[in-house]
Amino acid sequence: MKFFNEESDFFGLTKLKERFYSSDHDGLSEADREYINRIKGQNPFGIISMFIGGVSFAFGPIYVAFPIITIIFCFLTCGTFDREKEDNPWTFIIGFCLALIGLFMYLRGVVHELIV
Incomplete structure (x- = not known):
């Protein structure tokens, strides 16, 4: 986990993630802000990975670059998941598995019927 946190800090992903979560809450009471902060959300990198x-x-x-890039992206951003603030890591897992299926289909020479 330390490796992923160091990698996300190196690529500036932590600052980008904080930018997604920061927003102005003008006009809200302190109790409302606490309630909003307790609600778990989704990691934006997990949504992108999926x-x-x-x-x-x-x-x-057809294009093997897509699965390879996705697998690398999933590995680099999986460490940004925070169990206290976010709901679940399944978005990363689903994105990774879909990329693996695409890669294995390329290696086996199997193509979707709708694309070809």
Whole structure:
């Protein structure tokens, strides 16, 4: 986990993640702010990983670069997951698995019927 945190700090992903979570809460009482901060959310990098994992699944059997980039992205950003603030790591896992399926389809020469 320390390796992932160091990598995310090196690539500036921690600052980008904090930018997604910071917002102005003018006009809210202190109790409202505490309630909003207690609600668990989703990691934005997890959502991105899942989305590009779907792209890798769809186009990976033809273009092998999509699954490879997605797998690297999932490994680099998985360390940004914080159990106290975020709901679950399944978005990273789903994106990674979809990218693996796309990569294995490319290696086996299997192509989706809808794409070709």
